[in-house]
Amino acid sequence: MDAIDLSLVELLRGNARLSYAELARQVGLSAPAVHERVGKLESSGVIRAYRAEVEPEAIGLGVTALIGIVEDSGGDTDDVLEAFRVMPEIESCYFMAGVESFLLKARVGTIAELEQLIVRLNRTPGVASTRTGIALSTKWENRPQPLELPPA
Amino acid sequence: MDAIDLSLVELLRGNARLSYAELARQVGLSAPAVHERVGKLESSGVIRAYRAEVEPEAIGLGVTALIGIVEDSGGDTDDVLEAFRVMPEIESCYFMAGVESFLLKARVGTIAELEQLIVRLNRTPGVASTRTGIALSTKWENRPQPLELPPA
DNA sequence: CACAATCCGTGGACGCGATCGACCTGAGCC
DNA sequence: GGCTCAGGTCGATCGCGTCCACGGATTGTG
Incomplete structure (x- = not known):
């Protein structure tokens, strides 16, 4: 590099x-x-993929939500992860420090679909509770930041 | 379409x-x-850009944080936004429903840089308080979800 | 020091892809 | 029916992607 x-x-x-x-x-x-x-x-994995960035509304994904997940004390984190992985609405999944073990970014077409997603999340074994915030608008997303040369 | x-x-x-x-x-x-x-x-704006997706650690951005912003009652939202816009560490910015007006995703190289960023955010006029969560790991990010044809 | 091996680049060659213009076809409309 | 337009195909040209042989600098070694 x-x-x-x-x-x-x-x-x-x-x-x-x-x-x-x-x-x-x-x-x-x-x-x-x-x-x-x-x-x-x-x-070598530095470049992972090349993706077209698409206006979400144009493909029927107008609702963006950010969802915090609190895990059950008895649950297995890996099982929870696998349950999340098969939900296509979950575009991003971060494992967090703090009370909420995960933070998910999800995109769906309608509020009704969001409701169904939240229900499914709450039913997932290992999930104790969820906390959902709705994005009213996305000001920007995944803006690449200018790179600086590492100190030579 | x-x-x-x-x-x-x-x-x-x-x-x-x-x-x-x-x-x-x-x-x-x-x-x-x-x-x-x-x-x-x-x-027509459906495709906004074509981007290479890069392993953040490989370019010296190993620390990911999600930051909720509570606005001052007297502050001007647009001014706050402009202040955020010039901070390159803020990769995504969502305007949210709820007590926290914004949710930011920021990426920096070190915890020390994150600390500096948070200080700057708290000093920004219009910002009443911040709440920062650190991502211990990113399980996945910006996974494109399969499109379904709109009901014909 | 001389040598060999390695790395990383260049230049040439060749086939495929990008892109332009001309033409074709079907739908909608007087 | 005949016009017009949108959106496609086809063919030609030119530049790009990609393979290969070669060359110069750097490094490790007898």
Whole structure:
């Protein structure tokens, strides 16, 4: 991970569809060299995926909720996790410090669907209680932050 | 937005670097037709961006926090928002229903940087208090959910 | 020190993909 | 029926992706 790798990562975070030729021009290498570097970034797991970011309303997912989960004292955290994993509405899942073991970001089409999701969560073995907050609007999301070179 | 557009969106959410030729094969159209459709999806705002998803630790952002913000009764929400907008550590910003007006997702390199961020947030005019939760681990994040065709 | 091995790059070649323009077809409308 | 328009296909051109052979710097070693 040198400075050129960081530049490549930053460029691809801004626009994942840049051609290798364009990346090469930006970082001052040849296209094959960039191709190889990006390949290594992918296989080493630095770059996990390339995703199109879509307006959620346009695909029928207009309701965003953030849900805190308190675990049962007797529950198995891994079982709870697996139960969450198969719920497609849960887009993000963080394991947290604090009373609430998990914080989930979920997206659904309607409030009714959100209600059903919450019921399912509360019924999940190992879940003691849930606390749901509704996002009235998303000001921004997953904004890539500018990278700074690590102290040389 | 017909079924083919939805397929294109779903394919690009899974892999933003698919070629137009490959997309064309998948949806059963010609490459120029796909090119035009995708162009329209972009300019109509359905597709907002193409981003490489990067392992945060690899770029020195190993600490993730979720921060609830309670606003001052006298504060101006827009001013608070603008103050948040210029803090690059804040990757996501949701305007919420409930006592906490905002929920922020922030990423920093160290706990010390998180401390500084929280201090800055508390000093921001219009902010009455903050409540910070630290993510011990991210189980998954921004998982694209499978699209279902809207009821025809 | 000389040498070999390795890493990381370049340049050339070739086939595929992106993209443009011309043309075709079906639906909606006078 | 005939116009118009939207949205597609086809064909051609040009640039890009990708493979390969080669070269220079760096490092480890007898």
